Amino acid sequence: MPLQFRTPEIDREPDGEHAVSTLPRPDPDDVSTRPDDLTTAYDGDTCVGHLGSLRSDITVPGDVKLTAAAITQFGVEPSHRRQGVLAGLMTTALRDAHTRGQVLATLSSPLSALHPRFGFGLAADACAVEVDPRAAAPIHRPALGSIDVMSVGEAAHLVPEIYDRCARGRVGTVSRGPSTWARRLRAAPVTLGTEQPSVAFHLDSTGLADGYVQYDITTDADGVSVGVIRDLWGSDSEIERALWEHLVSIDDVSTWRSPRRPADDPVRFAMADVRAYKTRRRFDEQWLRILDIDVALGTRAYNASTRAVTLRVLDPMISANTGTWRIDAYGSFRSQGDADFEIGIETLSAVYLGGTSFQELRDAGRLVERRTDAAADADTLFASRPRPFCGTDA
């Protein structure tokens, strides 16, 4: 019997009967693990694979928010692996998301080599960093204002609104729904040596919060304290510098670590010694897939340029995305003309947010220019600075 793939209405199946038995699976009773949509694979009456996704939106250049499916958990029963089940789940889920009107999809998984085959391109990098507070202080020109510190439990009802107001101007950021906030702001039990996780708010002269940092500090048996930054957003870089100033002036913390900072974090240049800020690891943070090219290219903003570029795009999964588009500073429209590039959907998805450059992909042999300087012209139109940064794990 052929396998059956479908995306049922999850609310009609609250007992999670379709979840795969031997894999970490979405728990319908736990809001922090519950996906908004769940695609399943059946072999007869047996569920042999699933793939969850969250309904989200992503900021794209021009401060436009586009609807997106954030792929979260997927798994296939060991008995059915390497038989095309994941490929079927992904194809079904992405086509269903496209039919629902979602314009983009995102994916984060350790199997990064598989992402391009499903049309995802690497749109943003992030870095795990370590900061020596003694060498970093004082931070150059922090915003004026005051700092108010609370426990995560006390701050939980305030943080989501400030994130929406202060963080979402950054290209690549995603909306965080109840399941994401439940995971991030869960009041963690305090273990020996760990201080209550805290949130420090930056308040402007009127008392309005315009940024926050969520962190926790652990002290080992030798009395050495290490702080971990979980989330740091300000409505501008001056406010983020004030939040860093608060962190580096907390007594006795020998090192600050953050598992996820933008690859172009400007605070490094605001530190008394730039070597106070060390990049420990650079990683592929945001894999993006365009589901609807007409909307995606037609809604984002482009930089001023006198040269247009023409892209021929191939998408074997969503046929409406195969075609030719002409893009100039004023927007994009379908074209019948000769193309400057012929690219797969994964390549367009990689460059779409303006972080990954056409010239880099050309120099990696991933993109062939059919006109001299076409990649440079495309970068002029598409580039977005600061670089795209998501800042949220799925």
Ligand SMILES: CC(C)(COP(=O)(O)OP(=O)(O)OC[C@H]1O[C@@H](n2cnc3c(N)ncnc32)[C@H](O)[C@@H]1OP(=O)(O)O)[C@@H](O)C(=O)NCCC(=O)NCCS
């Ligand atoms: C990873 C996993 C979902 C793949 O499912 P699957 O149904 O076996 O994958 P498919 O058969 O559809 O394979 C699609 C392609 O990916 C390749 N592939 C599958 N698993 C792979 C792996 N672990 N490493 C590298 N390539 C892999 C296949 O060879 C196939 O490529 P091909 O078309 O060129 O042959 C499955 O092995 C699994 O559930 N693993 C445990 C849970 C997990 O790791 N989840 C992902 C993180 S959330």
